[in-house]
Amino acid sequence: MDHLFTPYQLKGLQLKNRVVMPPMCQYSVTNKDGLATDWHYVHYVSRAIGGAGLIIIEMTDVEPDGRISDYDLGLWSDDQIAPLKRIVDACHQYGARVGIQIAHAGRKAEDAEVPVAPSAIPFDENSKTPRALSTEEINEIVEKFRLAVQRAVKAGFDVIELHGAHGYLIHQFTSAYTNKRTDEYGQDLTKFGKEVIQAVKSEMPENMPLIMRISGREYVEGGYGIDKAIEFSGVYQQAGVDMFHISAGGEGPIAAAGRPGTHVAYQVPLARAIKEALHVPVIAVGRLDEPGLANAVIGNEDADLVAVGRGMLRNPYWTLEAASALRQETEVPRQYTSGFPTR
Ligand SMILES: Cc1cc2nc3c(=O)[nH]c(=O)nc-3n(C[C@H](O)[C@H](O)[C@H](O)COP(=O)(O)O)c2cc1C
Numbered sequence: 001m002d003h004l005f006t007p008y009q010l011k012g013l014q015l016k017n018r019v020v021m022p023p024m025c026q027y028s029v030t031n032k033d034g035l036a037t038d039w040h041y042v043h044y045v046s047r048a049i050g051g052a053g054l055i056i057i058e059m060t061d062v063e064p065d066g067r068i069s070d071y072d073l074g075l076w077s078d079d080q081i082a083p084l085k086r087i088v089d090a091c092h093q094y095g096a097r098v099g100i101q102i103a104h105a106g107r108k109a110e111d112a113e114v115p116v117a118p119s120a121i122p123f124d125e126n127s128k129t130p131r132a133l134s135t136e137e138i139n140e141i142v143e144k145f146r147l148a149v150q151r152a153v154k155a156g157f158d159v160i161e162l163h164g165a166h167g168y169l170i171h172q173f174t175s176a177y178t179n180k181r182t183d184e185y186g187q188d189l190t191k192f193g194k195e196v197i198q199a200v201k202s203e204m205p206e207n208m209p210l211i212m213r214i215s216g217r218e219y220v221e222g223g224y225g226i227d228k229a230i231e232f233s234g235v236y237q238q239a240g241v242d243m244f245h246i247s248a249g250g251e252g253p254i255a256a257a258g259r260p261g262t263h264v265a266y267q268v269p270l271a272r273a274i275k276e277a278l279h280v281p282v283i284a285v286g287r288l289d290e291p292g293l294a295n296a297v298i299g300n301e302d303a304d305l306v307a308v309g310r311g312m313l314r315n316p317y318w319t320l321e322a323a324s325a326l327r328q329e330t331e332v333p334r335q336y337t338s339g340f341p342t343r
Pocket of ligand 1: 289
């Protein structure tokens with residue numbers, strides 16, 4: 001029976017355990033140039049020392065106007081490769097594998113003068129009204145996703161995650177709530193996502209898996225539910241996604257009836273539903289930072305990997321502590337063995 005410390009393999013990606021550090025924006029770029037800084041280096045390498053099997057670097061954007069804020073990471077320029085490579089190489093030394101979440105914020109780009117989106121609908125009354133993208137501009141953004149992934153491959157990443165969740169550009173196209181286009185990108189809500197998948201796959205080695213993060217349900221009035229998420233995920237799977245990372249919401253103001261739970265494991269049923277319906281590997285995330293619970297998600301086959309976000313913000317050594325708590329063997333850096341004695 002698999003548990004949190006059972007190794008895992010997906011195509012050429014070999015993980016020493018099932019623990020994932022999910023993408024978490026640090027808004028710590030100093031010169032608005034998208035370059036990773038020493039903060040990012042220390043932050044990610046600490047979690048590699050702390051034992052995480054897979055570290056997915058935060059939302060990293062394909063163009064300047066695709067950033068949530070001017071302090072986001074970017075991969076629109078070759079200059080951005082080297083500081084990311086430094087992080088990847090260091091994480092590898094501690095046995096972690098490293099992914100990066102490639103994204104465009106679309107209408108949620110707060111510092112863009114005029115954000116872009118499938119349709120000219122603002123996120124809420126306090127947000128800028130975005131400009132609807134032309135077909136030509138859509139093609140250009142798909143190309144920017146391709147180039148960003150080409151750079152990520154050069155930086156040595158082991159896996160790519162596309163941000164298709166939380167109301168960012170790919171989700172904006174996939175959702176009938178934000179995509180009101182009458183052209184082919186509105187008739188087929190998955191057209192943009194499929195084109196991005198195909199473009200980035202063309203840059204990825206054959207044995208490198210592609211992960212897509214999706215919102216398994218929406219929380220706006222009239223938003224889609226898990227059935228719709230299964231339907232479009234099936235299309236994205238056909239287009240080349242190897243694994244889904246199941247989150248939820250983020251598309252707009254939360255409806256009174258749609259408020260997400262704040263209890264532990266609140267998104268696990270969504271992950272399980274996608275896994276069961278599509279026979280595809282999934283990452284579960286959302287308040288899974290109690291080791292016994294995270295272990296149960298793997299043991300019960302709800303998900304293949306478990307991501308621990310805020311728990312790892314609190315404690316970079318979450319994984320080493322979880323191994324102690326679960327009495328499982330894991331590799332501890334030589335310098336820290338006295339902190340994690342083996343029984
Ligand atoms: C500070 C912070 C930044 C985040 N940034 C991102 C991000 O860049 N991309 C993303 O998909 N999710 C982001 N998230 C969501 C997390 O990846 C994760 O799904 C969420 O925190 C729930 O997991 P948890 O309960 O283990 O923290 C962020 C969360 C936090 C707390």
